[in-house]
Amino acid sequence: MFEIARYDGRKRLKGALAMSVGIALLTALYVAMFPSITEAANLDDIINSYPPAMREAFGIRTMNTIEGFLATQLYAFAWVILLGLYFAYAAASLVAGDVETEKMDMTLSLPVSRSQVLLEKFASLAVPLVVANALLPVVVFVGTLAIGEEIAMVDVLAAHALSIPYLLACAGIGIVASVVFDRASIAQRVAVGIVFAMFLVDAVVADTSLAALGYLAPMHYYDPAAILVDSSYDLVGAGILLAATVVLVLVSREFFRRKDIA
Template sequence: MTAILRLESRKRVRGSVVLIAVFAVLSALYFSMFPGIQEEMDVFEAAFPEYMFDMFGIEELHTIEGFIAAELYSFFWSLLLAIYFAYVGAGLIASDVQERRMDLTLSNPVSRESVVLQKVAALWVPLVALNVGVPIIVYVGALVIGESFNPVALAMVHLLSIPYLLVCAGIGVVLSVVVDRVRRARSTALTLVFALWLVDSVSRIDPDYEWIGTFTPSRYYEETNILVHEEYAFLDAGLLLAVFLVLIVVATVVFTRRDI
């Protein structure tokens, strides 16, 4: 009953290890930079237009929390990792359909609903690996340079990112059951996630258009508020989880009704 889950989980191990290694390198780079530029951060902030800080939610760069939130989480986590999950989600079904493996899978006593749910459930591997490995790396890195994070805030910035990343994966899953070609599904998914992130960022510049960002998932995950201000938006996380469940239901219904 869980053969697909076990197989898909094994497929995610290598990518998860690579991503942890990438974040380890990035963390080492930024932590090595921080002591040397901390005292000059006021000059750095003055050199950039204020709208840049509004776009990316950058605050208090002179603190380790603000610096890491801006340099590591606001771009690499909120955008690139979101794109990764959308990319993976878009390949879950479409790759098997395109390569004719889905015919073999469905010839076994397994329902289409189970196929979708088991493939989506396999995302637990990168979710757990990254949200356990990266905070440990970040926390230890701060201690090495004589700084420290509030461990609760650091844990929450990762815990509350899970619903956001799941929504991005859910967007990919929907495209995976709608589009036959895996390359097209993946490119559409990553483009859509990037576009939503960009709309959210740009809409923050003008108060008259800020409401547009309420339709983007990244608006409901504020890494700077969590790390710097220790504000935990559990209601926003719950809303994202609800959106993810809706996306999976849509993907499951479409997949059960389509011809393979």
């Protein structure tokens, strides 16, 4: 069992390592810059001049502390936007890529069901999910220690743990696109476009009469600044994201079971 998941997971390992190392280097750079930047200016005075919509979009609370600085400069960008788009993009090719190259015909000729194929392919995304969330807390801990700052590692670990439901939800959007479209490039563009559009909607409609639309966005339920700065853990939001992921995967599985790929 799980041969498909293991095979696809091994193929993703190199890319996951490259992505994680790139984000780790970016993290190390931000941490190293923090002392000199805070000495040069009061960052909170600067962010108070930002438009309210921008502060809301990136969850900006403060940047004068290492927690607030990393939440704003690293997690709100690299984790919420870049990784969210990455998982949507990666999931969008899981089925569509094999259908387009006709590899899916060979896979389905084996004694496996379509449900098993889809679920195991989705499970292969655990590789980048685990690699990224295992490496970055170590970099944050070592980096802050090196510059003489203290950071609550419990909150850092919580920020990464609670990012897992968020990233899975983004991947769930991608897997739906992957079974709807037969060309990987189209599925990827649609999935990335939807996730990014949701980010914009969540940011734009906040504190307006249309704020309820933001509830449809996965990023509405994951706020790294609240975790790192306020030590506030939205467990209900994490549960909603996990439930949404299950629904998206089940919908994609049912669509794939009925789909004609001949």
